[in-house]
Amino acid sequence: MLTLAPLAAPSGWLSRRNPAAKLGVVAVISLAAVSTTDPLTPAILLAAELLALPFCGIRIGAFLRRSRLLLLAALSVTLVNAVFADGGGDVVLQVGPLRLTDAALFTGAALGLRVLAVAVPGVLVFATTDPTDLADSLVQQLRAPARFAIGSLAAFRMLPLLSAEWRMIAMARRARGVDAGFDPVARIRLFTSTMFALLVGAIRRGTRLATAMDARGFDARTPRTIARPQRMRPVDWVMLTAAVLVAAGAVAISVALGVFRGIF
Incomplete structure (x- = not known):
């Protein structure tokens, strides 16, 4: 996890x-x-x-x-x-x-x-x-651009959601009767498909987050003040x-x- x-x-x-x-x-x-x-x-x-x-x-x-x-x-x-x-x-x-x-x-x-x-x-x-x-x-x-730093912060905050979403996808498939059992080939196939679903969800969430941050002015070129030195x-x-x-x-x-x- x-x-x-x-x-x-x-x-x-x-x-x-x-x-x-x-x-x-x-x-x-x-x-x-x-x-x-x-x-x-x-x-x-x-x-x-x-x-x-x-x-x-x-x-x-x-x-x-x-x-x-x-x-x-x-x-x-x-x-x-x-x-x-x-x-x-x-x-x-x-x-x-x-x-x-x-x-x-x-x-x-x-x-x-x-x-x-x-x-x-x-x-x-x-x-x-x-x-x-x-x-x-x-x-x-390190004098990194604010856009890069804030994007890194958002990505860091989103990482724990991957674990919760992985469990959700696994439980949803198990509820529909999709289970690999003891078959190693089926386990690899199930793992690959779950990883693909997780990747698609992460890309969609990242796109929505980037759009929301741009709409709130996180990409503004105006100078920023420092709240936490x-x-x-x-x-x-x-x-x-x-x-x-x-x-x-x-x-x-x-x-x-x-x-x-x-x-x-």
Whole structure:
């Protein structure tokens, strides 16, 4: 179920940080993670992110429950690339036509860890940031256009409706006797059709919302005042500096150990 319920209290350490600073941390960590194809760099970054959770006021158990689909996606990326990637190397395991080599395992582990290292900070940012504060920070610190910031706020607010609409579509189909039972093929077909119905509903709702916002003057070019000032405090700069040091340290360790593989 899709939920945007906060992982930490509004008074928590990470919740009180400036949204622009948190986006900067995500950008720095993501840049370091995608700059290499070795598994050590994203592994170090991921370890640092998990070690920082308790200090940010976030319980690891609650975070893992929120990220279970992310963990499943990273595992799928690892397995698919490990089994089907043709990277040469020595054969570790062979079952029929499928061969598992050490080079393919290396590639799969690197991609899976990279997915986690990039996605975990994003989950933390959006689970500890108020959407209104995020829109205000986009305008004030990042100088984003008001149209983009307000549109982002509206989209953020609409996301929880997708979960409710998914349940509504599923219950409506079940009431009409449309059920896949234990047939995996029928389950995939039912999932695809439900996803398509959800997509159509989301597009229609987004179109109506955009028209309503334009009718209320959200696209006006007149200067806007600031009702909720967002400031970059010293602790926000410390957080950004710590992210840069962690990213540089992860890359430096990989280079020192001779496993760094630059993406270029």
